[in-house]
Amino acid sequence: MKKLINEPADVVDEMLEGMVAAHDLRRVDGTETVVRSDAPVEGKVGLVTGGGSGHEPTHAGYIGDGMLDGAAAGEVFTSPTADQLSELIQACDGGEGVFCVVKNYEGDVMNFETAIEMAEMEADTEVEHVVVNDDVAVEDSLYTSGRRGVCGTVFVHKVAGAMAQRGGDLAEVKRVAEKANENVGTMGMALTSCVTPEKGEPTFDLGEDEIELGIGIHGEPGTERTDLMSADEITDHLTEAVLEDLDLGAGAEVATIVNGMGGTPLMELYVVNRRLQAVLDDHGLETWDAWVGDYMTSLDMMGCSITVLELDDELKELLAAPAETPALTVPE
Amino acid sequence: MDQETQSDAVQTAVEAIADRLSVEKQYLTELDSAIGDADHGANMDRGFRTALERVEETDGDPAELVKTAGVALVSEVGGASGPLYGGSLMKASQELEDGITAETTVAFAERYLETVEERGKASVGDKTMVDALTPAVHTYKKSIEVDDCEPIEALGRAVDAARRGVEFTTPIHAKKGRASYLGWRSVGHQDPGATSTLYLLEELLDVATEYVDGEVVIDAEADEVPEPDAEDVPADGGE
Numbered sequence: 001m002k003k004l005i006n007e008p009a010d011v012v013d014e015m016l017e018g019m020v021a022a023h024d025l026r027r028v029d030g031t032e033t034v035v036r037s038d039a040p041v042e043g044k045v046g047l048v049t050g051g052g053s054g055h056e057p058t059h060a061g062y063i064g065d066g067m068l069d070g071a072a073a074g075e076v077f078t079s080p081t082a083d084q085l086s087e088l089i090q091a092c093d094g095g096e097g098v099f100c101v102v103k104n105y106e107g108d109v110m111n112f113e114t115a116i117e118m119a120e121m122e123a124d125t126e127v128e129h130v131v132v133n134d135d136v137a138v139e140d141s142l143y144t145s146g147r148r149g150v151c152g153t154v155f156v157h158k159v160a161g162a163m164a165q166r167g168g169d170l171a172e173v174k175r176v177a178e179k180a181n182e183n184v185g186t187m188g189m190a191l192t193s194c195v196t197p198e199k200g201e202p203t204f205d206l207g208e209d210e211i212e213l214g215i216g217i218h219g220e221p222g223t224e225r226t227d228l229m230s231a232d233e234i235t236d237h238l239t240e241a242v243l244e245d246l247d248l249g250a251g252a253e254v255a256t257i258v259n260g261m262g263g264t265p266l267m268e269l270y271v272v273n274r275r276l277q278a279v280l281d282d283h284g285l286e287t288w289d290a291w292v293g294d295y296m297t298s299l300d301m302m303g304c305s306i307t308v309l310e311l312d313d314e315l316k317e318l319l320a321a322p323a324e325t326p327a328l329t330v331p332e
Numbered sequence: 333m334d335q336e337t338q339s340d341a342v343q344t345a346v347e348a349i350a351d352r353l354s355v356e357k358q359y360l361t362e363l364d365s366a367i368g369d370a371d372h373g374a375n376m377d378r379g380f381r382t383a384l385e386r387v388e389e390t391d392g393d394p395a396e397l398v399k400t401a402g403v404a405l406v407s408e409v410g411g412a413s414g415p416l417y418g419g420s421l422m423k424a425s426q427e428l429e430d431g432i433t434a435e436t437t438v439a440f441a442e443r444y445l446e447t448v449e450e451r452g453k454a455s456v457g458d459k460t461m462v463d464a465l466t467p468a469v470h471t472y473k474k475s476i477e478v479d480d481c482e483p484i485e486a487l488g489r490a491v492d493a494a495r496r497g498v499e500f501t502t503p504i505h506a507k508k509g510r511a512s513y514l515g516w517r518s519v520g521h522q523d524p525g526a527t528s529t530l531y532l533l534e535e536l537l538d539v540a541t542e543y544v545d546g547e548v549v550i551d552a553e554a555d556e557v558p559e560p561d562a563e564d565v566p567a568d569g570g571e
C-alpha cells in the first residue's frame with residue numbers, strides 16, 4: 001500500500017514537527033507531546049488529552065483557545081507512556097489544576113492513571129479526569145473493558161474546553177465533561193480496513209462487496225459484517241443503534257457529528273448527513289448543530305461514524321462558545 | 333545490612349532480572365503470541381535493560397532505586413504492562429523509605445499487589461499476572477506475620493506459590509486483557525504476564541539468598557527489590 005512516509009518509525013515525530021511548524025503550538029522538549037505555545041495558561045484549568053496517533057486531527061488538532069491546552073501523541077494506535085503524560089500534565093498546569101480527557105482503552109486508562117499519580121507525586125498538581133466511552137457498538141472489545149471512547153470525545157473536548165476558558169474550576173470542568181459523556185453515543189462502520197505505516201497492508205480483510213458495522217478506530221473488529229448497502233441503509237443502521245442507546249424523548253435537542261474515518265470523501269459524508277437529519281426528524285428530534293468532516297480518523301480507513309449528543313441549555317452554550325484550534329473553529 | 337549494601341542488592345536484583353528476561357524473551361513472546369499480541373518478551377526485556385541502565389547511574393537509597401526502576405519501566409514498556417509493572421513498583425517503593433526489613437517488604441509486596449489490582453482491575457482467576465502475584469504476596473505476608481519465618485524462607489514459599497499460580501493460568505479462560513477477547517480459545521495457554529512475574533520473583537529470591545548468605549539478622553533483604561511484580565494483562569490496550 002502506497003503511503004507518503006519516510007521511515008515508519010519516524011512518522012509520529014515528523015508529523016508533530018510539521019504540526020508545530022503550521023500552528024501556534026510548541027513541543028515539550030524531549031517528548032512526543034504538544035502544547036499551546038503559551039502553556040501553561042495562568043489562572044485557568046489546564047485541559048489535556050492523549051492517545052495513539054493515526055486519528056488526526058485528534059488529538060493535537062484541538063489545541064487552542066476554548067479547547068485543549070496540550071496533547072500527547074503515542075505511537076500509531078498505541079497509548080502514550082505515563083511519563084510523557086505526566087510531563088504533559090505538568091506543562092499545562094497554570095495553577096488551577098489539570099483535567100484529562102481519556103478515551104476508554106486499557107492502555108490509555110492505565111497510563112493516564114499512572115501519569116496522574118506521577119504528576120501528583122512530583123509536582124503536587126491537582127488532577128481530575130474523565131473516561132469517555134461513547135461507542136454504542138460493543139460492550140467489551142480487543143482493547144477495552146466496557147465501551148470504547150471514540151468521536152464523541154470531540155464534543156467532550158469542546159464542552160470541557162469552553163468551561164475551562166470561561167474560568168470554571170476543576171470540579172466544574174469535570175462536571176460538564178461527564179455530562180457530555182453521559183449524553184453522547186457513537187457508532188461507526190468501515191468500507192475498508194486501515195493500513196498502518198509499520199505493517200503497510202490492511203489490518204483486516206474486507207471484501208469488495210462487504211462492510212463492517214460497529215468498528216473501532218484502530219482496525220479492531222466490529223460487531224457485524226454484512227453485504228455492502230446504500231448510504232441511506234448504512235446511515236439508518238448506525239443512527240438507530242445510537243438512538244436506541246440514548247433513548248431520547250421526542251422534542252429533544254441534539255448536536256450531531258458525521259465523522260469520516262480518514263479515507264472517505266466529504267461528498268459521501270454529506271450524503272450520510274442528509275439521511276441522518278431525516279432520520280432524526282422522523283424521531284421528532286431537533287438538530288441544534290450538525291458537524292460534518294474528519295474529526296477522529298483511523299488512518300486511511302474508508303467509512304464513517306455517527307455521533308449524537310443530547311443537549312441542554314448549558315451544553316448548547318458551551319458548544320457555541322468561541323474556539324480557535326487547527327481543526328475546529330467556532331467564531332465569536 | 334547497611335543502606336549501601338541494600339542499595340547494592342537492589343541493583344543486583346534489577347541486573348539479575350534483566351539477564352533472566354533476555355534469556356526468556358523468546359519464550360515469553362511465544363506465550364504472548366498464542367493469546368496476546370506477541371510483544372511481552374521484547375517489551376519486558378527492553379524495559380528491564382533500561383531500568384538497569386538508570387539504576388546504575390543513580391546513587392540513592394533502596395526506595396529511590398526501586399522507584400527509578402519503576403519509572404524506567406513505565407517509560408519503556410508502554411501499553412498496559414508499563415503501568416502495571418512500572419507504576420506498581422513506583423508506588424510500592426514508598427514502603428521502602430526506612431530500608432529493607434521484614435516489615436517494609438511485606439508492606440511493599442502488599443502495596444504492589446494493590447496497585448496492580450487497582451490499575452488492571454483483574455482478580456484471581458482472570459488469567460493475568462494477578463494469578464501469580466496474589467498467592468505470592470499472601471504467602472509472603474502470612475509466612476512472616478503468622479508463621480514467624482525468616483524473610484528468605486518466606487520468599488521461597490512465595491515463589492512456590494507463584495509457580496502454582498502460573499500453572500493455574502493454563503487451563504482457565506481469560507477474563508481480562510487482550511486474551512479475554514479470545515474467550516475459550518485462550519484455554520490451554522499459560523499466561524505470559526503471570527510467567528514473567530514468576531521470573532522476577534525467582535530472581536529476587538536468588539539475589540536475596542546471595543546477600544543474606546545464611547546470616548540471619550533482619551533478613552530483610554529477602555525481598556529486597558521487591559518487585560514482585562507482575563503483570564501483563566496480556567493485552568496491551570491499544571490506545
